[in-house]
Amino acid sequence: MRGIVCEEAGKFVYREDLPEPALNKGEAIVRIQRIGICGTDLHAYQGNQPYFNYPRVLGHELAGTIEALDENSYGLSVGDQVSIIPYIHCGECIACRSGKTNCCVSMKVFGVHIDGGMRERIAVPISHLIKTEGLTLDQAAMLEPLAIGAHAVRRSGLKAGETALVIGAGPIGLGIMALAKALGAKVIAMDVNEERLKHCRSWAKVNDTVNAQSKPKERISFITKGEFPSVVFDATGNARSMTGAFELASHGGRIVFVGLVKDEITFDDPEFHKRELTLMGSRNATKEDFDHVLRAILEGHMDISRYVTHGSAFGNMISEFDAWLKPESKVIKAVVTLED
């Protein structure tokens, strides 16, 4: 079958001789039709994704159709359109036993630790399929990046009427903004990129935007009448921004680190203490988060046609990929289409 293999940093190879996946117990074979491209794929291609082994078939934002499947109690059948939960957890570790499968000790993610979906067919545990009736294939492929935001919002305990600051207006931050708005929170978006802030206003309908380079603390204080947001999400992947987040949260507030850096984050304890802050990590997502995003899309809270800004056919992906790495392309999300 056809597939694209990232042979080493900077090198994709288009192949027509990849082995077909075997159908094992409890699994389904999914014909892949859409592959969302995200920062992880870009970093893997550029060679700066930590702990990454080559060769690897990338792709973890996946939608397609079930072609074959084992007996199951999930109500799924051949021909169903599905989205894939790409995080394969062990089911036995301390995190899995407490239902936190998203931070499994032995997590294996499609396209990262094990081969992903840049190929015609993939075997997936049936438990990791979401039936996406009523969604387009593009919408179905976007459940994964948006579920990252849904998980962060759920973890924060954000409620209607509260004010949330979302730092970082990439695909992850945008999802947080739209889902926070959908539950009735007031949302302030912050980034260094004015173009992206514009997108936050028009796409996520945020209440205010702040440029992180022009006195953000004063501006956020002004917007919140000196109280500051009770929840601060950082989705920048920038250590300086994460450090700065501590002084942008209200007294009694929560900080959620959705972005991650290969670095140490330090904070001033008296500032942390006097606010009695709660600091949380947020990793991946669970089925509940995928279901939440699916409902939010069906209810019209997120316009996926304006979230997906770029696209290509599978056969052209290798030549388009370099352009998606360049800021001039203004890419927010690219989606690759694999036809029959």
Ligand SMILES: NC(=O)c1ccc[n+]([C@@H]2O[C@H](COP(=O)([O-])OP(=O)(O)OC[C@H]3O[C@@H](n4cnc5c(N)ncnc54)[C@H](O)[C@@H]3O)[C@@H](O)[C@H]2O)c1
């Ligand atoms: N929690 C998870 O499981 C999970 C999953 C996927 C991605 N991520 C992480 O989430 C983060 C965001 O992902 P993305 O794909 O949206 O990335 P992105 O790079 O597209 O977006 C990041 C945004 O942050 C902005 N930014 C950078 N430095 C800033 C600063 N100092 N102040 C304000 N804004 C700043 C950038 O301009 C950009 O718009 C990354 O760190 C990524 O690794 C986490």
Ligand SMILES: [Zn+2]
């Ligand atoms: Zn992704």
Ligand SMILES: [Zn+2]
């Ligand atoms: Zn586990």
